[in-house]
Amino acid sequence: MAVLTISRSYQSGGHEIGRAVARQTGHTFVDKGRIYAEMKALGEKWGRLFEETDEASPTLWEKNDWQYRGFIAQIESIILDYALKDRAVILGRGGNFILADIPHILKVRLDAPLEVRVQRAIIKNETPRETAEALIKKTDNDRAGYVRSIYKKEWGDPRYYDRIIDTSEYTQEEIVQRLVTALQEWEGRATEEGRKKLAGRAVAAKIKARIFGHPKIFVPTLEVFHEGDDIVLRGVIHSPQERHEIEKIIEEAGGAFGVRNELRNRT
CATH class of the missing domain: 3.40.50.300 (P-loop containing nucleotide triphosphate hydrolases)
Incomplete structure (x- = not known):
């Protein structure tokens, strides 16, 4: 529809x-x-x-x-x-x-x-x-x-x-x-392609929204977007705990899409 x-x-x-x-x-x-x-x-x-x-x-x-x-x-x-x-x-x-x-x-x-x-x-x-x-x-x-x-x-x-x-x-x-x-x-x-694009965008947005709403996560450089068959995450994280919490969100909200987690640790 x-x-x-x-x-x-x-x-x-x-x-x-x-x-x-x-x-x-x-x-x-x-x-x-x-x-x-x-x-x-x-x-x-x-x-x-x-x-x-x-x-x-x-x-x-x-x-x-x-x-x-x-x-x-x-x-x-x-x-x-x-x-x-x-x-x-x-x-x-x-x-x-x-x-x-x-x-x-x-x-x-x-x-x-x-x-x-x-x-x-x-x-x-x-x-x-x-x-x-x-x-x-x-x-x-x-x-x-x-x-x-x-x-x-x-x-x-x-x-x-x-x-x-x-x-x-x-x-x-x-x-x-x-x-x-x-x-x-x-x-x-x-079209099938259009629905896939919409679904990918929706999953990326859900992951992004949950990360922003999490009280223990603060990643000012965060990017989350849909690309091809994957949801891509980029940014610089500050601790192993942040990475763990983000990975939990991805597992819960990732759906049928693959995830390219390109988050980097702060050096």
Whole structure:
């Protein structure tokens, strides 16, 4: 089954459209509320970080902070797990970049002219024009900064989307139907290679997230990624205990993939 990712400018109607598509197709709607619940279930600190930093542009300190990197690893693992189960509509949080180059992932960008979005915000939130416009610009800048910092890509670049829709040009019902139809088309694009790539990415993300969440592990140079038939780990570890704990995580989460453990001891 196909998976839909939705990137949306603020007040473009992304949440309402995504929820309606999910309801019509029976897909799981993976929005802020669902991811927040998953993060809280992983631990109070992850829930707190989500409340404080979700889709916000990180500071230079945050971007390199071990806990913040762990926070991003948890979100990516959650998104990949939902995509692996199929039939998911994933809203925001860089989903199209996390799931790049997988044929059965339909990547959509929803936008609308600023003035249209300002008027929507005024009506929806009952706020003055200046407040509505400032909030839209801040939210858009935060989301763009988040993607730029984490994925080194430009949030609004059309090259990263299969469909770009101006939500001021169609009714919500028309947009929903277009996306439902596109999802049906995308179902035929699933390949064995694409599913393997998705599964490998999901396993790598799970291992990475568990390492970042482990209280006895601190590997600032850590890299974990899927390559061919293997999950590859690189970085510099500080003690035999760290290596032992990481190997336990690999054994538990490695699945059907081989593992190339290229972690080096600190000299």
